[in-house]
Amino acid sequence: MRNATRISLALGTSAALLTLSALPASAMEQVTDAIIQVEPGALGIDVGEPLATVELKPGEEATFALPKVTVTDTRAGTASWATHVSLTNFNTEVLDAKPITAAGATYTVTPDSLVPTGIIDDLTSADVTWTAEGEELQAVTAAGVEGNNTAIWAASLAVIVPDAALAGAYSATLTHSVL
Numbered sequence: 001m002r003n004a005t006r007i008s009l010a011l012g013t014s015a016a017l018l019t020l021s022a023l024p025a026s027a028m029e030q031v032t033d034a035i036i037q038v039e040p041g042a043l044g045i046d047v048g049e050p051l052a053t054v055e056l057k058p059g060e061e062a063t064f065a066l067p068k069v070t071v072t073d074t075r076a077g078t079a080s081w082a083t084h085v086s087l088t089n090f091n092t093e094v095l096d097a098k099p100i101t102a103a104g105a106t107y108t109v110t111p112d113s114l115v116p117t118g119i120i121d122d123l124t125s126a127d128v129t130w131t132a133e134g135e136e137l138q139a140v141t142a143a144g145v146e147g148n149n150t151a152i153w154a155a156s157l158a159v160i161v162p163d164a165a166l167a168g169a170y171s172a173t174l175t176h177s178v179l
Helices: 002-028
Strands: 043-046 061-077 081-087 106-109 115-125 137-160 174-178
Touching: 043 174, 061 081, 061 174
Parallel strands: none
Antiparallel strands: 043 061, 061 137, 081 137, 081 174, 106 137, 115 137
16 A cells, blocks of 8 residues: 555656646747738839930931940839830921931940849840831840849940931930830
């Protein structure tokens, strides 16, 4: 009988110790979720400063420098993007003068100036030659995009001034867009 009492006393004491030590550990545990919400931004383009005035004679080529074109993609996604350029005719208020047509004008990304930041697996450019006023032609594309990214490049716009151009100021609009 003595042995049986000791065994049950030992078992009772062990069960009490296990219960006391298990309660504080589960009573101290608390789970809290941490959530990060990534907000999408926008896709935009900036061409920097206005183009400088070029002075020349009929029959010569007018070349305009665009030192810094920047596409900023803060959409935080994987959608590719493409830039397009369009050009209006060069119009003037000079009496009897005809517009200098956009047809034949070229937009060229300066070699080695195309610089990506962020993740863009494939960033390419193509020289553009307009065949008519207002055409929207693709100039730079980005594929394999992941998260936020930017691309910067320099470009030039070249326009042949016809031999029949009359003296005076001619102006056109060069439009960059990104989709």
